[in-house]
Amino acid sequence: MRIGILGTGGMADALGTQWIGAGHEVQFGGRDLGRAAALARRRGGRSGSLREAADFGTDAVLVALPWDAVAEVARQLPLTGRVLIDCTNPVGEGFRLLTAGGPSAAAQLAAAAGPEAHVVKAFNLCHENVWRLTPPVFDGRPLGVPLSGDDAEALAVVGQLVRDLGCEPFAAGELDQGAGLLEATAALLIRLWVGEGVDAQSIAPPGESAGRKDRPLSPSS
DSSP states (O other): OEEEEEOOSHHHHHHHHHHHHTTOEEEEEOSSHHHHHHHHHHHTOEEEOHHHHHHHOSSEEEEOSOHHHHHHHHHTSOOTTOEEEEOOOOEEGGGEETTTTSOOHHHHHHHHHOTTSEEEEOSOSSOHHHHTSSSOEETTEEOEEEEEESOHHHHHHHHHHHHTTTOEEEEOOOHHHHHHHHHHHHHHHHIIIIISOOOGGGGSOOGGGTTOOOOOOOSOO
């Protein structure tokens, strides 16, 4: 796949490196062209401006920018028809969810990018260090990655990129509700991990004890 990455921070680096290793073509894009070029030299990808990365990502565009800058940037880029992967978290001081009571960060991205772009919320529940693991497997179980989005083809694309990391994609609902739940979950997990020093994995029981009906959870095979 041809993947454009908007941003040059830790998430851009970690996910981009893994996708390059999986054989995908990746272009890192940033406002600081020197930083984007340095990242590309280290990882073996291409570099350019944010616009060039958006234009390059004909299969997918990872949005790995500060969440409060995403909508403004999206309005300036050629994102028509693009699959946009939103890994941002609108979490502020005191581990507060900054979008509480309003549209999720992913919904704001979708509105700014326009109706022909297909936003999928993904990769927002784990720190960048998790995505550097090859693969992220814990106690013999591949990491599950919830995906929220409205377009089946976009979900299939992102599901494949999840599998390329050695992880398992799971359906987390349509964007209008699922993305907000994922962002609120991230705020809670960050509070527990960082603020309280709690092993947040211990708060959820195994599936067989959770009272759910057995049904397929993957958004696409």
